[in-house]
Amino acid sequence: MALSFTVEPAAGVEPARREAILAEPGFGQAFSDHMVTVVWQAAKGWHDAMLRPYGPLSLDPGTTVFHNGQAIFEGFKAYPQADGGVAMFRPDANAARFARSAERLALPALPAEDFVAAADLLVRTDLAWMPRGEEMSLYLRPFMFGTTVGLTVRPAADVTFVLIASPVGAYFASGPKPLSMWVSEKFSRAAPGGTGAAKFAGNYAGSLASVREAYDHGCDQVVFLDVVEHRWVEELGGMNLFFVFDDGTVVTPELTGTILEGVTRDSLITLARGQGFTVVERKVSIDEWRDGARTGRLTEVFACGTAAVITPIRQLRWAGGEVTMASGDIGPCSASLRSALLDIQYGRSADLNGWMHRVSLKDL
Ligand SMILES: Cc1ncc(COP(=O)(O)O)c(C=O)c1O
Incomplete structure (x- = not known):
C-alpha cells in the first residue's frame, strides 16, 4: 500500500x-x-x-x-x-x-x-x-x-x-565551460562485481583522491579507465561520456556493469537518434580518444549528467602528455543535443517521449 x-x-x-x-x-x-x-x-x-x-x-x-x-x-x-x-x-x-x-x-x-x-x-x-x-x-x-x-x-x-x-543555478554560470580531464593511472573507480553501477556514496568517497590528483595537475575532473586492462574509457566521477566522430557517428561507452547508467546518457541516445545521428554504444579506448583528438577524426567530446546537462571536454592530460581538441568551444552536435534536452525539460518543446512528470499545483 x-x-x-x-x-x-x-x-x-x-x-x-x-x-x-x-x-x-x-x-x-x-x-x-x-x-x-x-x-x-x-x-x-x-x-x-x-x-x-x-x-x-x-x-x-x-x-x-x-x-x-x-x-x-x-x-x-x-x-x-x-x-x-x-x-x-x-x-x-x-x-x-x-x-x-x-x-x-x-x-x-x-x-x-x-x-x-x-x-x-x-x-x-x-x-x-x-x-x-x-x-x-x-x-x-x-x-x-x-x-x-x-x-x-x-x-x-x-x-x-x-x-x-x-x-x-546553471552549473557553469557563464555557459558550459570546456573542461580539461586528468587520466587517472593510479586509481580506479569501479571493478567488475563491485559497486560502480550503483549510486553508492562510497564510490564518490573513493574517487576524491583522484579528483585531488586532477586538481594538482591543473585539470577539472578525472577520466576513469577500466580496472582490468587500464585501457577502456568508462566515465568521470559524476558524469557519463560521449564522443562525436567526423563521420557523424556518436559513440558512448557501453554499459559494462562498472559504469553508472546515467538518465541523461539514456535520454541523449534517444535525442541523438531522433536528430539523425548514428549512435553506437561500444568500448572506447584511451588511445582512440588521444589519436582521434590529434588527427581530428574525433570532433567533439562531452560529459553529461543531471547537474551540468552537457559539458564539452577540450583537453586530456596524463602523466607525461596532453592533447587538446581543435575547437575550444562547444561543438554543433553537443550544442544541439543540449538545447533539445533543455527545451524538453523547461517545457519549451513537445515531450514526445513522455519524460516529464507534472507536479500537481491544484489547491495550493
Ligand atoms: C558516476 C556518475 N556517472 C554518471 C552520472 C550521470 O547520471 P545522470 O545523468 O542520471 O545524472 C552521475 C550522476 O548521477 C554519476 O554520479
Whole structure:
C-alpha cells in the first residue's frame, strides 16, 4: 500500500532571505524549508513517512552508516515550465536506479510510487523555492542509509530515507565551460562485481583522491579507465561520456556493469537518434580518444549528467602528455543535443517521449 505522509509545517526562512538565495543559488548550497523522512525496519517495512521542517538529523555515534558506509543517493530536478507549471524529468528512472542501488547495497527498495510521491509532495510544498531564472531548477536529493546501532558488519535492520531539495543555478554560470580531464593511472573507480553501477556514496568517497590528483595537475575532473586492462574509457566521477566522430557517428561507452547508467546518457541516445545521428554504444579506448583528438577524426567530446546537462571536454592530460581538441568551444552536435534536452525539460518543446512528470499545483 502507498505510504501516507504526516505533515509538520516549517516556519521557513524569511521571504527576503529566500529571494536573495534564489537570485544566485549556486549548486547544492541552500536547501528548501522542508524535507521528507521515511523509516524502514526489517519487521515493519516502510513507515513513519513525514514531511517535516528541514533540519539536522540526530544519530547515535554507533550508527552503522558511520562505520560501514551503507548509503546510497539519487539526483534529479524539477523545472519551471514555460506555461507556468512545474515538472520533474524522469523521476521514475531515478526511482528505478535507486531501487537497483538499494539491492546492490543490501538496503530495502523504496517503491517507485512512494519515491515519486515524496518528490511531488516536497516540490509542491516548497514551490516558493523554485528559482525562475535561465537554466535554474530545484534539485532533488533522495538518500538512504543504515541506522542500526552496532558495529557488526551486516545489512542494517533499520534504515532511513531522506529527501531534500536545493535551488540550483546553471552549473557553469557563464555557459558550459570546456573542461580539461586528468587520466587517472593510479586509481580506479569501479571493478567488475563491485559497486560502480550503483549510486553508492562510497564510490564518490573513493574517487576524491583522484579528483585531488586532477586538481594538482591543473585539470577539472578525472577520466576513469577500466580496472582490468587500464585501457577502456568508462566515465568521470559524476558524469557519463560521449564522443562525436567526423563521420557523424556518436559513440558512448557501453554499459559494462562498472559504469553508472546515467538518465541523461539514456535520454541523449534517444535525442541523438531522433536528430539523425548514428549512435553506437561500444568500448572506447584511451588511445582512440588521444589519436582521434590529434588527427581530428574525433570532433567533439562531452560529459553529461543531471547537474551540468552537457559539458564539452577540450583537453586530456596524463602523466607525461596532453592533447587538446581543435575547437575550444562547444561543438554543433553537443550544442544541439543540449538545447533539445533543455527545451524538453523547461517545457519549451513537445515531450514526445513522455519524460516529464507534472507536479500537481491544484489547491495550493
Ligand atoms: C558516476 C556518475 N556517472 C554518471 C552520472 C550521470 O547520471 P545522470 O545523468 O542520471 O545524472 C552521475 C550522476 O548521477 C554519476 O554520479
